[in-house]
Amino acid sequence: MQDKSRLRIAMQKSGRLSKESQQLLERCGIKINLQQQRLLAFAENMPIDIMRVRDDDIPGLVMDGVVDIGIIGENVLEEELLNRRAQGEDPRYFTLRRLDFGGCRLSLAVPMDEPFAGPHSLQGKRIATSYPHLLKQYLDKLAINFKSCLLNGSVEVAPRAGLADAICDLVSTGATLEANGLREVEVIYRSKACLIQRDGEMPAAKQALIDRLLVRIQGVIQARE
Ligand code: PRT
Ligand code: ZN
Secondary structure, three states, rough: OOOOEEEEEEOOOOOHHHHHHHHHHHHHHHHOOOOOOEEEEEOOOOOOOEEOOOHHHHHHHHHHHOOOOEEEHHHHHHHHHHHHOOOOOOOEEEEEEEEEOEEEEEEEEEEEEOOOOHHHHHHHEEEEEOHHHHHHHHHHHHHOEEEEOOOOHHHHHHOOOOOOEEEEEEOOOHHHHHHOOOOEEEEEEEEEEEEEEEOOOOOHHHHHHHHHHHHHHHHHHHHHO
């Protein structure tokens, strides 16, 4: 049974945010053994439980109040927010602070040899992406119609495979785009990891712990600036 008095933090189990999320919590003084392949890990020196899951599950866990706080990429958070709103929900959470890792951009890219004279060149085209809501929000504002091709991986091979005319995917160095004969033509969203808290009442002791953690996080981030 879950001990409701303990602060529950969700972080990515394995991936681009997991190492830095773990490091951040450790530098805040949380003593935790994350070696085991377990969903839940318990802090030894504070009333904190760490839940390690797929990054895509973290926004929902916070919005549904299953965990108290989560460390997540703003790209995944915003996509889930738009997804839930599209389904008529009114998801709630607070952003506690932006973090100093996980930086990337969600960009439109087209085959290297394709002409591109601005987003309007994409009118009526098919675009492969794992972020259909962020893409639609961006192109709707420009009144550009497009066909979406939802892929949850290997988005960058879609044009070569004849599945799409363009892609909308995360980029950090640009090497993946280049290796796939694509060029970045438009940044639609800039993202970093962030710390979010569930909406709703929080017991005073838990809120005090969150506030203490935030002060420590501030110190950790300032120290590496
Ligand atoms: O298994 P799980 O679902 O938890 O992980 P995942 O595979 O869905 O996500 P993961 O670990 O790849 O990324 C987690 C988060 O890291 C993302 O949601 C972003 O917030 C952030 N992030 C930062 C990135 C990148 N940089 C990044 N470069 N996420 C993905 N990429 C990928 C991108 O999709 C492309 O395939 O890296 C490739 C491009 O990199 P460059 O350097 O070649 O441009
Ligand atoms: Zn994921």
